[in-house]
Amino acid sequence: MEKNYAIKVENLVKHFGKDDTLVEVIDGADFSIEKGELVALVAPSGAGKTTLLMMIGCVEDPSSGTIWLGNEKVYENKWLTKETRKIRREKIGFIFQAHYLIPFLNVIDNVTLVPQTNGVPQKEAESFAMELLEYFDIADKAHNMSSELSGGQNQRVAIARALANKPEIILADEPTAALDNKRSVSVVQMLKKIALDQNVAIIMVTHDEAMLPLCDRILKIEDKKVVSEVVSENGGMI
Amino acid sequence: MINLAKKDIAHTLGKFIVTSMGVGMLLGIVLIMIGVYRGMIIDAQVLLNDLKIDLWVVQENTLGPFAEPSRLHEDMKNTIKVTEGVAKSEGLTFQNLQLPLEGNEVRVFAVGFDPFGDISPIDSTKIVAGRGLERDHYEMVVTDKTGFKVGDKVPLGRDVYSVVGVTHGTVSSGGDPLVYVSLKDAQALQFLYSNARTRNDRERGINALNSHMINAVVATVKEGYSVDEVADTIRTWKHNSVYTATEEKTLLTKNLIKMASKQIGMFTVILVVVSTIIIALIIYTMTLEKMKEISIMKLIGLPNSMIIKMIVQETLLMGVLAFMFANIFAHLIYSKFPKRVVLETPDALVLFVVVILASILASFVAVHKVMKANPAEAIGG
Ligand SMILES: Nc1ncnc2c1ncn2[C@@H]1O[C@H](COP(=O)(O)OP(=O)(O)O)[C@@H](O)[C@H]1O
Ligand SMILES: [Mg+2]
Numbered sequence: 001m002e003k004n005y006a007i008k009v010e011n012l013v014k015h016f017g018k019d020d021t022l023v024e025v026i027d028g029a030d031f032s033i034e035k036g037e038l039v040a041l042v043a044p045s046g047a048g049k050t051t052l053l054m055m056i057g058c059v060e061d062p063s064s065g066t067i068w069l070g071n072e073k074v075y076e077n078k079w080l081t082k083e084t085r086k087i088r089r090e091k092i093g094f095i096f097q098a099h100y101l102i103p104f105l106n107v108i109d110n111v112t113l114v115p116q117t118n119g120v121p122q123k124e125a126e127s128f129a130m131e132l133l134e135y136f137d138i139a140d141k142a143h144n145m146s147s148e149l150s151g152g153q154n155q156r157v158a159i160a161r162a163l164a165n166k167p168e169i170i171l172a173d174e175p176t177a178a179l180d181n182k183r184s185v186s187v188v189q190m191l192k193k194i195a196l197d198q199n200v201a202i203i204m205v206t207h208d209e210a211m212l213p214l215c216d217r218i219l220k221i222e223d224k225k226v227v228s229e230v231v232s233e234n235g236g237m238i
Numbered sequence: 239m240i241n242l243a244k245k246d247i248a249h250t251l252g253k254f255i256v257t258s259m260g261v262g263m264l265l266g267i268v269l270i271m272i273g274v275y276r277g278m279i280i281d282a283q284v285l286l287n288d289l290k291i292d293l294w295v296v297q298e299n300t301l302g303p304f305a306e307p308s309r310l311h312e313d314m315k316n317t318i319k320v321t322e323g324v325a326k327s328e329g330l331t332f333q334n335l336q337l338p339l340e341g342n343e344v345r346v347f348a349v350g351f352d353p354f355g356d357i358s359p360i361d362s363t364k365i366v367a368g369r370g371l372e373r374d375h376y377e378m379v380v381t382d383k384t385g386f387k388v389g390d391k392v393p394l395g396r397d398v399y400s401v402v403g404v405t406h407g408t409v410s411s412g413g414d415p416l417v418y419v420s421l422k423d424a425q426a427l428q429f430l431y432s433n434a435r436t437r438n439d440r441e442r443g444i445n446a447l448n449s450h451m452i453n454a455v456v457a458t459v460k461e462g463y464s465v466d467e468v469a470d471t472i473r474t475w476k477h478n479s480v481y482t483a484t485e486e487k488t489l490l491t492k493n494l495i496k497m498a499s500k501q502i503g504m505f506t507v508i509l510v511v512v513s514t515i516i517i518a519l520i521i522y523t524m525t526l527e528k529m530k531e532i533s534i535m536k537l538i539g540l541p542n543s544m545i546i547k548m549i550v551q552e553t554l555l556m557g558v559l560a561f562m563f564a565n566i567f568a569h570l571i572y573s574k575f576p577k578r579v580v581l582e583t584p585d586a587l588v589l590f591v592v593v594i595l596a597s598i599l600a601s602f603v604a605v606h607k608v609m610k611a612n613p614a615e616a617i618g619g
Pocket of ligand 2 (some may be wrong): 049050051173
């Protein structure tokens with residue numbers, strides 16, 4: 001494998017349905033993302049952004065193609081492991097538009113759930129979770145339930161959860177859509193810092209043009225293919 | 239490791255406990271039903287045990303005196319007494335009576351015996367007030383369930399009886415409260431008709447019936463003699479049937495057990511099935527309410543085993559809680575039942591095992607739902 005690729009996709013195809021109801025969403029995607037890169041995924045609604053993310057996240061079955069996550073080839077016309085969930089909990093962090101925290105767990109339990117499932121001792125998982133919560137300035141809510149937090153606080157907890165298993169890849173599907181502009185910028189800056197500090201590859205779906213200058217690169221879905229663009233110079237860092 | 243079941247239940251504790259209580263009351267009724275059955279079996283044997291005799295002699299070809307009517311002449315007790323191997327023998331009568339009490343009627347089962355005879359059906363340790371019978375006429379010993387007290391006057395037939403003693407825990411094989419009267423009084427009540435009827439009969443040429451009848455002769459066997467052999471000796475004389483105490487007990491309980499165990503067994507099975515279905519429905523509903531969270535847990539990579547463990551643990555806990563409430567409920571109300579209810583620990587333990595198995599079964603539907611949940615749907619909508 002080529003060096004430093006966190007994600008590499010070759011000739012990835014995804015269609016839903018059959019015959020009359022056949023919908024081709026992705027028709028031969030080829031791209032790769034390096035460790036430490038924050039990449040924006042931009043396309044109109046219904047173009048297949050979520051579908052693409054979910055295939056990389058080993059949630060949605062592709063129709064054909066190849067997917068590498070790090071050095072591991074996980075998909076080649078079929079999943080190469082029965083334990084796609086193990087890949088998810090060990091290598092990937094997910095962030096969505098909604099926080100999707102488990103309502104019957106408090107903040108710290110939500111953040112430590114996946115690491116503890118991975119076998120990290122409770123104490124260790126909790127001290128790392130507290131570090132993350134402190135980083136996101138929400139440590140004082142560690143023992144609150146998600147229902148007691150504001151939308152922005154919950155989203156920060158959700159990001160902490162995505163980082164808690166020290167993932168190699170973060171898949172963020174419109175993480176800022178529910179936030180105001182100021183908070184959106186701060187979340188994306190946070191993601192950028194995480195990508196650099198922890199050498200994590202991040203794909204972030206966004207509709208918000210203002211976020212693009214903060215990213216290293218832009219992927220677009222055009223004509224069922226994925227194309228890569230550099231960030232235009234006039235954006236720059238805020 | 240985080241225990242998901244514990245956290246989820248803590249989140250909906252009130253609802254979980256109230257639901258368990260409801261199921262617990264159903265299971266409590268199961269315990270009571272089994273208790274009623276146990277009570278019936280015990281009731282059936284009280285009178286036999288109190289008598290402490292070895293042999294029952296009854297009218298020939300009958301299963302008397304309880305399972306079938308039986309009539310013998312009173313002098314049969316003398317014939318039995320002189321039989322080789324017999325120590326004591328007495329004649330007894332048995333009949334159902336309605337006694338008037340404060341405007342109501344109490345249904346009782348009356349035992350007639352000779353107060354001066356060798357064998358008494360009253361176990362003196364069960365007398366809680368007053369004394370046993372000491373006169374040949376118009377005295378009555380009653381069991382406390384009848385509601386009578388020592389000194390009460392009870393008009394019965396042509397006479398008024400005085401309550402001289404109260405026993406506790408004595409019932410007929412059918413669970414009716416027992417009263418004891420002298421053999422002479424009992425014969426008058428059972429075999430003599432009213433003056434008008436007697437006069438009427440005489441005019442029609444029917445002579446007054448002989449009142450020296452009894453329903454059974456009971457006897458004990460001398461030490462050194464075998465009960466079965468003495469029974470065989472008496473049997474050889476025709477005109478009577480003989481049962482050993484063990485055979486009489488079997489006669490009384492066999493039919494009862496056959497009937498009651500079917501009846502109560504059916505109720506018990508139905509209630510357990512209903513409880514299982516209710517637990518299954520509750521757990522299924524609880525699972526449906528968590529479908530979104532379950533999809534998310536699958537999406538972020540939790541293995542099925544963790545989620546299934548949560549469901550099964552919740553179901554088991556509901557079963558255990560319901561079982562505990564069942565026992566509390568049953569012990570609170572069992573003494574309020576008119577007939578004997580006996581709650582036995584082994585029965586409760588069997589029910590516990592059944593409830594645990596039923597809970598595991600009940601979780602299957604929900605577990606199936608969990609297995610089918612699609613993680614991709616977590617983020618849809
Ligand atoms: N389970 C499915 N069955 C059929 N079609 C689907 C399914 N999931 C998504 N699609 C279709 O795939 C296309 C891409 O969907 P999606 O990836 O959600 O788009 P985006 O996230 O870019 O808005 C849409 O046209 C959608 O209707
Ligand atoms: Mg989408």
